[in-house]
Amino acid sequence: MILRAENISKKYMRKTRESNFFYAVKQAELSLEPGKITEIIGRSGSGKTTLLNMLAGLLAPSEGKVYLDDQDLYALSDKELSRLRNRTIGVVPQGQTGLDSLTVLENVMLPRLLYEKDPDCSKKAWTLLEKMHIKEIADAWPRELSGGELRRLAIARAMITEPCVILADEPTGDLDDENTAAVLALFKEIAEEGTAVLMVTHEAGARQYADYIYRMDGGSLSQVSGEARIEDIGK
Ligand SMILES: Nc1ncnc2c1ncn2[C@@H]1O[C@H](COP(=O)(O)OP(=O)(O)OP(=O)(O)O)[C@@H](O)[C@H]1O
Ligand SMILES: [Mg+2]
Structure with missing residues (x-):
């Protein structure tokens, strides 16, 4: 499946001094393909999270469209959209999330239990906990976790449904080198299995994994490197 943003803006x-509105994202074009890792870099406040949320089906663009293959996401009803989203798009949100009344293991299993009625997903959940180095704290509560542990919990949870597209907002934000490497290795692994991966990152080490790199600057998205660049050279 291909997730494609066609000229999307968010107003x-x-x-401001000049007017009563501003554009957090301006006419962004982006296509996320199976098996490819795309990274977005850019300063704080440049519009990265806003773009990611529009791609995720969580925030309707003011202009433009988001397509999952031929399906216009925001033409769907809320119910249809959340069903499609939960099946096909995994989101690692910026900041710290975790349902406080569930353990770490239950938090990871929840999306699969809710949306796929799959009571037998604990094996997959344990594998993800192991890869994210949080197996030892499977029975802990989110409030007992460090920032980096919560981050890794969110990554495991986004991957439990084996989505076609992963959108991760600074997934290595609070992590040390070893855990950063573990997270990047997991993203690479799922990309090799055919997942389309988008990562917002400040991590210089992540660049070597990227097939495409974009920069967000004051709401404007531009490509800074990647295969598509080669086509541009002849122009
Ligand atoms: N709901 C909102 N209402 C008004 N302005 C908003 C809203 N959400 C975000 N913004 C503004 O839009 C701009 C882009 O925000 P966004 O969160 O997308 O930035 P970002 O690039 O993700 O930054 P960071 O690196 O700090 O996470 C910022 O100026 C922010 O203040
Ligand atoms: Mg952000």
Whole structure:
């Protein structure tokens, strides 16, 4: 499946000197392909999370469209959209998340139990916990976890449904070198299995994994490297 943003913009009402609104994202074009890792870099406040949320089906663009293959995401009803999203798109949100009334293991299993009615997903969950080095704390509660442990929990949870597309917002944000390497290795592994991966990152070490790198600057997205660049050279 290909997730494609066609000229998407997000307009927010906020007073600036010139007007009462501004564009957090301006006419972004992006296509996420199976088996490819795409990275977005850019300064704080440049619009990266806003773009990711629009791609995830979580935030409707003010202009433009997001397609999953031929399906216009925001033409669906809320119910249809959340069903499609939960089956096909895994999101690792920025910041720290985790349902407090569930253990680490239950948090990881939850999406698969809810959306796929798959009571037998604990093996997959344990594998992810092991890869994210949080197996030892499977029975702990999210409030007992460090920032980096919560981050790795969110990554395991995004992957439990084996989505076609993973959208990860600074997935290595709070992590040390060893855990950063583990996370990047897991992203590479799922890309090799055919998942389309998008990562917002400040991690210089992540660049070597990327097939395409984009920069977000004041809401404008531009490609800085990648295969598509080769086509541009002849122009
Ligand atoms: N709901 C909202 N209403 C108004 N402005 C918003 C809203 N959400 C985000 N913004 C603004 O849009 C801009 C882009 O925000 P966004 O969160 O996408 O940036 P970012 O690139 O992800 O930054 P960071 O690296 O700090 O996470 C910022 O100026 C932010 O203040
Ligand atoms: Mg952000």
